[in-house]
Amino acid sequence: MIHPTAIIDPSAEIASDVTIGPYTIVHSDVCIGSGTTIGPFSTIEKYVNIGPDCQISQYASIGGEPQDLKFHGEKTYLKIGRGSIIREFVTINRGTENGGGLTQVGEENYLMAYTHIAHDCKTGKQVILANNSTLAGHITIGDNVTVGGLVAIHQFVQIGDFAYIGGKSAVVKDIPPYVIAAGDRATLHGLNNVGLKRNKFPKSTLQQLKKAYRIVFRIGLTVKQASERVKAEVEQVPEVKNFMQFIIESNRGVTR
Numbered sequence: 739m740i741h742p743t744a745i746i747d748p749s750a751e752i753a754s755d756v757t758i759g760p761y762t763i764v765h766s767d768v769c770i771g772s773g774t775t776i777g778p779f780s781t782i783e784k785y786v787n788i789g790p791d792c793q794i795s796q797y798a799s800i801g802g803e804p805q806d807l808k809f810h811g812e813k814t815y816l817k818i819g820r821g822s823i824i825r826e827f828v829t830i831n832r833g834t835e836n837g838g839g840l841t842q843v844g845e846e847n848y849l850m851a852y853t854h855i856a857h858d859c860k861t862g863k864q865v866i867l868a869n870n871s872t873l874a875g876h877i878t879i880g881d882n883v884t885v886g887g888l889v890a891i892h893q894f895v896q897i898g899d900f901a902y903i904g905g906k907s908a909v910v911k912d913i914p915p916y917v918i919a920a921g922d923r924a925t926l927h928g929l930n931n932v933g934l935k936r937n938k939f940p941k942s943t944l945q946q947l948k949k950a951y952r953i954v955f956r957i958g959l960t961v962k963q964a965s966e967r968v969k970a971e972v973e974q975v976p977e978v979k980n981f982m983q984f985i986i987e988s989n990r991g992v993t994r
Contacts, residue, residue, distance in 0.1 A: 739755065739756060739757045739758070740752075740756075740757075740758045741758060741759055741760040741761075741762070741778070743760045743761050744758045744759065744760065744761065744762045744763070744764070745761075745762075745763045745764070746758070746763075746764045747764060747765050747766040747768070749766045749767060750764050750765070750766065750767075750768040750769070750770070751768070751769040751770070752764070752768075752769075752770045753770060753771055753772040753773070753774070753790070754772075755772055755773055756770050756771075756772070756773070756774050756775070756776070757774075757775040757776065758776045759776060759777045759778035759779075759780070759796065760778040760779070761778055761779050762776055762777070762778060762779060762780045762781070762782070763780075763781045763782070764776075764782045765781075765782060765783050765784040765786075765801075766784050767784045767785050767786075768782050768783075768784060768785075768786050768787075768788075768801075769786075769787045769788065770782075770788045771788060771789045771790035771791070771792070771820070772790045772791070773790050773791040773792075774788055774789075774790060774791060774792040774793070774794070775792070775793050775794065776794045776798075777794060777795045777796035777797075777798070778796045779796050779797050780794055780795075780796060780797060780798040780799070780800065781798075781799050781800065781802075782800045782801060783799075783800065783801035783802050783803070783816075783832070784801065785801060785813060785814065785815045785816065785832060786800055786801035786815070786816045786817075786818070786832075787815070787816070787817045787818065788800070788818045789817075789818055789819050789820040789821070789822070789845070790820050790821075791820055791821045792818060792820070792821065792822045792823070792824070793822075793823045793824065794824045795824060795825045795826045795828075795851075796826055797826050797827050798824050798825075798826065798827065798828045798829075799827075799828070799829045799830070800816065800818070800824070800828075800830050801816040801830065801831070801832050802829060802830070802831050802832070803831065803832065804831045804832060804833070804834045804856070804857035804858075804875070805831060805856060805857070806834050806857055806875065808834065808836060809834050809835075809857075812834070812835040812839070813839075814832045814833040814834060814835060814839040814840065814841075814857075815832055815833060815839060815840045815841070816830060816831070816832045816833070816840070816841045816842075816843075817840060817841070817842045817843070818830075818843045818847075819842075819843055819844045819845035819846070819847065819863070820845045820846070821845055821846040822843055822844075822845065822846060822847040822848070822849070823847070823848045823849065824849045825849060825850050825851045825853070826851045826852075827851055827852045828849050828850075828851070828852065828853045828854070828855075829853075829854045829855070830843065830849075830854075830855045831855065831856050831857045832857060833857050833858045834857045834858055834875075837857060837858030837875065837876055838858055840858070840860075841855065841856075841857055841858055841859055841860070842859075842860045842861070843855065843861050844860075844861045844862045844863045844864075844865060844881070845863045845864070846863055846864045847861055847863075847864070847865045847866070847867070848865070848866045848867070849867050850866075850867060850868050850869045850871075850887075851869050851870075852869055852870045853867045853868075853869070853870070853871050853872075854871075854872045854873065855867075855873045856873055856874050856875040856877075856893075857875045857876075858875050858876045859873050859875065859876065859877045859878070859879070860877075860878050860879070861878075861879040861883075862879060862880045862881035862882070862883065862899070863881045863882065864881060864882050865879055865881070865882070865883050865884075865885075866883070866884045866885065867885045868884075868885060868886050868887040868889075868905065869887045869888070870887055870888045871885045871886070871887060871888070871889045871890075871891075872889070872890045872891065873891050874890075874891060874892055874893035874895075875893045875894075876893050876894045877891055877893065877894065877895050877896070877897070878895075878896045878897070879896075879897040880896075880897060880898050880899035880900070880901070880915060881899045881900070882899060882900045882933070882937060883897050883898075883899065883900065883901050883902070883903075884901075884902045884903070884933065885897075885903045886902075886903055886904050886905030886906070886907065886920075887905045887906070888905055888906045889903050889904075889905065889906065889907045889908075889909065890907075890908050890909070891903075891909045892908075892909060892910045892911075894989070894990060895909055895910070895911065895912055895913070895990060896912045896913075896984075896988070896990075897909075897912070897913045898912075898913060898914045898915025898916065898917075898980075898981075898984045899915040899916070899980065900915055900916050900930055900933055900934060900937065901913045901914070901915055901916065901917055901918075901919065901930060902917075902918045902919070902930040902933055903918075903919050903920065903924065904918065904919065904920030904921070904924075904927075905920075906922070907919065907920050907921055907922060907924045908921075908922040908923050908924060909923075909924045909993070910923055910924070910990075911924075911988075911990050911991050911992055911993045912984070912988045912989075912990050912991065912992045912993065913926075913992070913993050914926075914981060914984050914985055914992055914993075915977075915980055915981055915984055916929055916930055916934060916947055916977065916981060917929055917930055917951070918930045919993055924993055925993060925994065926955060926993055926994060928951070929944070929947055929948060929951055931944065934947075939977070942973075942975075943975050943977050946972050946973045946975050946977070946978050947977055947978060947981060949968075949971065949972045950968045950972045950978050950981055950982065951981075953967050953968050953971065953972070954968065954982075954985060955994055961985060961986060964985075965982055965985075965986060968982055
């Protein structure tokens with residue numbers, strides 16, 4: 739199931755049912771899991787681990803060296819989780835030694851055409867990155883996040899679970915979980931109600947998140963003051979705890 743024109747390093751570990759298209763190059767120290775398909779004219783660089791049941795389209799560049807002037811050829815890695823879909827011309831770079839040495843794409847991610855994931859980024863499960871979305875280095879994205887097309891995210895930013903970022907946004911601060919953010923520079927536009935309902939969040943949970951959101955962002959309190967009021971006035975369901983913990987622990991400061 740490997741096309742005769744593909745160039746495969748003998749040391750690459752490839753499951754017996756992997757499909758590799760014409761003129762694709764697979765370097766040394768690569769592991770490709772069962773059921774994965776790689777289209778033509780793609781390049782899989784060294785130190786890449788691709789999980790089972792992934793789909794990689796033509797002209798993808800997977801595991802390239804970090805675009806970081808401090809990188810000098812160290813042995814660093816890229817890991818792609820089970821069931822991820824990587825479309826045409828996607829570029830994903832390996833990690834850097836200073837950033838932990840690992841770039842990680844979570845399970846069941848959907849990376850649309852021309853997406854770029856830079857060194858030391860980590861994405862959670864079921865993340866969608868729409869066309870031309872760009873992640874700078876050291877970004878962390880939670881589970882079930884959707885990033886619109888032409889979005890640029892600043893290095894070291896964190897995006898919380900179930901957040902939605904509208905297209906053509908520039909994100910320079912952390913985005914809390916469960917919210918919508920959009921604009922240049924991105925600002926918050928309330929809870930991601932549509933996404934939360936689609937994922938079957940109970941109505942009671944949405945009500946508590948709405949209360950917490952209002953206290954934190956709508957009445958001019960400091961983070962400390964808002965945290966105290968949320969503890970006193972809002973039922974401490976797991977989602978509210980996650981929401982507040984993310985805001986309290988943010989290093990860059992949260993988008994407002």
